[in-house]
Amino acid sequence: MSSQLLPWECLDLISLTTVNGVLYGIALSLYVLSIRLFYPQLKNSHQRRHVMFMFAYTSAVMICGIIFLALQTWMVQLAYIDHNTSPGATKEYERIYVYAQPGGIASDTFGITIDALTLGIQIWRLWVIYGATRYAIAIIILPSLLFFCLLALNITAIALDPSSTRGRIFAIGMTLIMSQLTIEVFVTALIIGRLLVVRRRHISTMGASESSKQYMGIAAMLIESYALESAWTIALLISEVLDNAPVAAFFANCDPVIEIIAYLLVIYRVFSGRGWNRQTEQQISSLQFQAGRTTHSTTSEIVTQASHSSSVVEVVATS
Structure with a gap:
């Protein structure tokens, strides 16, 4: 291996090995914490099927991540140890030979699978939140088209073809980045908008209370969870526009693992009781309707029902 590496090679090497390894370690920690939250909910017969599905889905994301990481490590060995004879040779070897081999194609395939799983679950979450409205289908049309x-x-x-013109490669790469960024920002904005609308309805019906703050907490959770992924994609977009190949390679190599971390952040915080499910708004509406009755027995029923509901509903009932 050459004793001197170009800036592109330095950032490419450290992102494919050290940085991705550390990021996957963070993702693995979040995965273990999420599994600890999955297990107690398996005792609930009404939630068991949903929890099992989320466990299988999350495990599939993690398996794709570790295979992607292993293939990237293999590519590093092939390009930087076996065939790096001079500075700059690695870049050309990766571009022309490594990614055209079965291992390189498999690495790209698992990267696409991670994109599909993490972005697909965002669109599904959007459908869950808008599912009770009459315009749910219209809402998910654009994100779905962008996804496909x-x-x-x-x-x-x-x-x-690796020998394609630079302009063609740049056009496809920019379109990919823009599509991913649009899905991330657009879907998150729609979800947060829905939460704020429901929060406003709640305040207009029952007044400002601690329960109204819960909606802002959920919105903040989504913003915090996807801020890293969106910021990472924006940084990749800027580096591509500025034609800074070393920095662009760094962000592109780590992007799949960042997507996994953002997905796990939401999963962990949702199963911690700070998320939103399909029944939340229906339960709140039911409690608001029943709150208008003045009998003591009805009030007791509301409090009893709230004790078995999510944290949002529980706060609404007690207020």
Whole structure:
């Protein structure tokens, strides 16, 4: 291996090995914490199927992540140890040979799978939150189209001839980044908008209370969880526009693991009791309606019902 590496090679090497390893370690910690929250909920017969599905889904994301990491490590060995004879040779070898081999294609495939799993669950979450409204289908049309466009572009990028012109490669790469960023920002904005609308209805019906703050807490949770992923994608977009290949390679190599971390942050915080499910707004509406009755027995029923509901509903009932 050459004793001197170019800036592109330095950032490429450290991102594919050290940085991705540390990031996956963070993701693994979040995964273990989430599993600890999954297990107690298996005792609830009404939640068992949903919890098992989320466990399988989250495990699939983690398995794809570790396989992606292993393949990236193999590519590092192939490019930096076996075939790096001079500074700059690694970049050309990766571009022309490594990604065209079965291992390189498999690495790209698992990267696409991570994109599909993490972005797909965001669209599903959007459907859950808007599912009770009459315009739910209209809301998810654009994110769904962008999602399938992203998958098609990813497949096109894998099949792209390495000898293609720089302009063509740049156009496909920029379209990929823009599609991903649009899905992340647009879906998160729609979810937060829905939470704020429901919060306003709650305040207009029952007045400002501690329960109204819960909606802001959920919105803040989503913003915090996806802020890292969105910021990472924006940094990648800026580095591509500025034609800074070393920095762009760094952000692109770590992007799949960042997506896993953002997904696990939401899963962990939702199963910690700070999330939103399909029944939350229906339960709140039911409690608001029943709160208008003045009998003591009805009030007792409301408090009893709230004791078995989510934290949002519980606060609404006691207020």
